[in-house]
Amino acid sequence: MTHQDFLRSLVDPKDRTPLTLSDDGKTLSSQAGTTYDVLEGGIINGLYPKDLLAEDAREQYLYDQAYLRYDRGVSWVFQTLNDSDEAATRQFMIGLMELKPGMTVLEVGAGTGKDSALIIDQVAPGGTAVLSDLSPNMLRLATEKLKSETVDIHFLLANGSYLPFADDTFDALFHFGGINTFSERKQAFEEITRVVKPGGKVVVGDESVAPWLRNRPTYATLLKANPLFRAEVPLEDVPANALDFKLHWIFGNAFYVMEYKVGAKAPEVLIDLPMPGKDFVDNWRVRAEASDREKAE
Structure with a gap:
């Protein structure tokens, strides 16, 4: 990534809109008009x-x-x-x-x-x-x-x-x-x-x-x-x-x-996956709902 590529990769840290480098190379400006300086040494x-x-x-x-x-x-x-x-x-x-x-x-x-x-x-x-x-x-x-x-x-x-x-x-x-x-x-x-x-x-x-x-x-x-x-x-x-x-x-x-x-997204628990070997509906959701009923009684 060259220095010019690096400059082009930057976005406004406030709203993540692109930044534009000034003609003299001394500032980067957002679409909203916020400026960020290019300091000594780049x-x-x-x-x-x-x-x-x-x-x-x-x-x-x-x-x-x-x-x-x-x-x-x-x-x-x-x-x-x-x-x-x-x-x-x-x-x-x-x-x-x-x-x-x-x-x-x-x-x-x-x-x-x-x-x-x-x-x-x-x-x-x-x-x-x-x-x-x-x-x-x-x-x-x-x-x-x-x-x-x-x-x-x-x-x-x-x-x-x-x-x-x-x-x-x-x-x-x-x-x-x-x-x-x-x-x-x-x-x-x-x-x-x-x-x-x-x-x-x-x-x-x-x-x-x-x-x-x-x-x-x-x-x-x-x-x-x-x-x-x-x-x-x-x-x-x-x-x-x-x-x-x-x-x-x-x-x-x-x-x-x-x-x-x-991760591309947060992991999830398969709470509705049927438990194998059961001749009735049983999964994590069913067990959680049963627990809620017991607490309510």
């Missing part, structure tokens, strides 16, 4: 809403301040978590997407590009990596670090709850390390699933100490020191068309990562 500012919700604005500010020390700090965190092997665990997470050369992948929350580099390696040659983040400073640092002669790389400022892409754009999507703080988390799950083709993989992870460890002394200290680790795995936000769902605990069981395939 980074697209696709953020919506323009005035972020309070929690998202706070996270953007914090990451913009911490971008130069972020990688060192994260590596220290992982070392404290049972001296976890950061490189091997990142390889494990990226491997869950089952990437192949030539694929088109979106990373939401690319940060400084640690995981992005692994994605780029796995879709080479001929693939496309679209790397988005909420923080301009983090994304600029990633543009300095990530280069490839065989993979098209595109950078985008975007809110994970409002992605500027049409349905079924990507072969896979990855996000690690921010979903728990999203102001509109359920909508973000809907968005990151919407833009992946049916059959494609979604991989998402963040902080959450495993339930069976929360009363252990050192983990209890961690929960007091950093409230992010108190987060629960957001299973209730996973879309109904998530298929083959799996949940993994990583980094000393203080982080989770979930994987699922995107």
